[in-house]
Amino acid sequence: MSCRRTPCPRNRAGADSSRPSRASSTKGQGLPGDTVNWELVLTRAVFAELCRRLAENPSRVSVCPSGLARLPDRHTVLVSALEFRNGARRGEANLVAVGAASEAELLARLRAAILRPPVDTPAVFLALGTGDVAGACVGQALSWRGPEPLGAVRVIAEGLPVVRLIPSQDQYEPDSEGNEIWSRTIGALSPPVWRRLTELKPAIVGCGRSGSLLAGALIRSGVQAATVIDSDRLELGNCGEMDLVNVADVGRSKSQAIADALRSLALADSEISDVLGGATSLPALLAAKDAHFLFGCVDNGAARLAITLLAQLYLKPMLDIGTGVMETASQGRNVGFDIRLLLPGRCLSCFGGLRLTESAAGMQNPQSIETDWRLQRLGSLRSLNMAAVGMGLRLVEDFLAGIIRESTWLSADYEDGVPRVVAPSVAPVANCPICALAGLGDAGLEEVPGLLERLERGESRSGGAPTMGSGGSGATAQLWAP
Numbered sequence: 369m370s371c372r373r374t375p376c377p378r379n380r381a382g383a384d385s386s387r388p389s390r391a392s393s394t395k396g397q398g399l400p401g402d403t404v405n406w407e408l409v410l411t412r413a414v415f416a417e418l419c420r421r422l423a424e425n426p427s428r429v430s431v432c433p434s435g436l437a438r439l440p441d442r443h444t445v446l447v448s449a450l451e452f453r454n455g456a457r458r459g460e461a462n463l464v465a466v467g468a469a470s471e472a473e474l475l476a477r478l479r480a481a482i483l484r485p486p487v488d489t490p491a492v493f494l495a496l497g498t499g500d501v502a503g504a505c506v507g508q509a510l511s512w513r514g515p516e517p518l519g520a521v522r523v524i525a526e527g528l529p530v531v532r533l534i535p536s537q538d539q540y541e542p543d544s545e546g547n548e549i550w551s552r553t554i555g556a557l558s559p560p561v562w563r564r565l566t567e568l569k570p571a572i573v574g575c576g577r578s579g580s581l582l583a584g585a586l587i588r589s590g591v592q593a594a595t596v597i598d599s600d601r602l603e604l605g606n607c608g609e610m611d612l613v614n615v616a617d618v619g620r621s622k623s624q625a626i627a628d629a630l631r632s633l634a635l636a637d638s639e640i641s642d643v644l645g646g647a648t649s650l651p652a653l654l655a656a657k658d659a660h661f662l663f664g665c666v667d668n669g670a671a672r673l674a675i676t677l678l679a680q681l682y683l684k685p686m687l688d689i690g691t692g693v694m695e696t697a698s699q700g701r702n703v704g705f706d707i708r709l710l711l712p713g714r715c716l717s718c719f720g721g722l723r724l725t726e727s728a729a730g731m732q733n734p735q736s737i738e739t740d741w742r743l744q745r746l747g748s749l750r751s752l753n754m755a756a757v758g759m760g761l762r763l764v765e766d767f768l769a770g771i772i773r774e775s776t777w778l779s780a781d782y783e784d785g786v787p788r789v790v791a792p793s794v795a796p797v798a799n800c801p802i803c804a805l806a807g808l809g810d811a812g813l814e815e816v817p818g819l820l821e822r823l824e825r826g827e828s829r830s831g832g833a834p835t836m837g838s839g840g841s842g843a844t845a846q847l848w849a850p
């Protein structure tokens with residue numbers, strides 16, 4: 369599949385018919401007259417299969433049940449499967465895809481589908497060119513308010529390809545000054561890959577040793593917007609190994625101290641937000657939904673499980689970084705790290721060895737998570753965090769360049785002072801209970817309490833496709849609650 373970005377504003381259907389009044393500006397309240405911008409996110413498998421079907425038979429109308437991620441001013445339709453899974457659930461939204469063999473047909477077929485929608489709203493309509501007009505694309509969203517603009521189609525695959533359907537103000541503008549600042553990085557990565565990196569809009573969960581190093585590296589690379597998330601306050605014992613903080617910051621929230629440092633570190637205008645809250649807090653959920661990429665730099669399984677759940681629910685690529693200086697009975701002092709780049713369909717459980725039972729218990733009962741680091745490890749090494757963060761960032765750069773196409777796990781151990789890095793290959797796991805939530809969006813959050821109860825009981829297989837409303841009692845931890 370091509371991973372070219374196509375920043376071509378070809379959405380003439382959208383331009384014609386999607387100019388709802390902006391007279392009422394009560395942003396995000398869903399009142400008549402409000403405009404919500406829509407995006408469509410597809411997994412690589414869905415996009416490839418849709419293209420194949422439409423090329424084979426352009427007159428076919430494909431309807432895919434979809435999850436929905438709601439933010440005040442943007443709704444994202446999430447498609448991780450072409451059909452209803454086991455007929456067990458209906459999507460909160462739908463994608464209606466048609467093909468067209470000429471430019472004129474693109475608009476005609478899109479309009480025909482919108483005029484006689486085969487599904488209830490909300491729905492996103494997409495006409496994809498085939499044959500001579502392959503690569504052309506027009507689209508439109510339809511909610512109960514009427515037609516609304518579809519801003520972009522994102523495919524979760526190497527290079528994170530984006531088809532922009534309507535011109536947007538935040539589109540990349542070549543900037544000679546910026547290009548000079550980052551000329552070496554641009555030269556090394558190529559301009560398109562560097563641009564993808566700067567538009568990554570990361571949410572970084574965990575602002576400790578690895579998280580602070582990673583956040584600084586991303587901002588110094590030219591990332592234009594980022595959110596840093598952490599529930600802890602800075603203690604004196606954090607200052608030695610963390611980046612970007614000093615003893616004057618002790619007592620402040622880690623995320624706020626890091627965000628302030630990032631603002632002063634940024635070489636150009638960057639939009640930096642901070643969240644004082646853990647991976648299961650509501651602000652973290654909103655930041656994750658808004659982000660294009662999740663970074664997990666946390667030190668416990670419960671937070672890892674929460675991040676990998678969010679990545680699946682909202683079809684976000686993610687990178688998890690874990691380092692350790694441990695003492696084991698068999699090997700003595702063990703120094704190493706694990707880095708996992710995960711695309712939807714692989715999670716930290718089925719591709720990374722996350723221990724589900726204890727992680728689920730920790731998510732349900734945060735008080736049970738061990739907070740005394742001395743009981744978990746011998747200590748921490750800034751050099752080890754730097755090595756892990758550097759290698760993780762290289763993975764992301766190669767993913768954006770299209771060099772890495774699949775979920776990738778790098779595991780490093782030091783043996784007699786020499787790092788040995790392996791890339792474990794793990795066969796796909798049928799019925800992974802975490803991956804079964806892929807693309808369910810907001811509705812999938814209801815499934816999480818029941819899932820955690822089952823995982824804590826040691827039931828680590830998916831019971832098939834989740835059904836709406838089959839969530840647990842909700843009597844345990846308040847997950848992503850206001």
Ligand SMILES: [Zn+2]
Nearest residue numbers: 715718800803
């Ligand atoms: Zn999985």
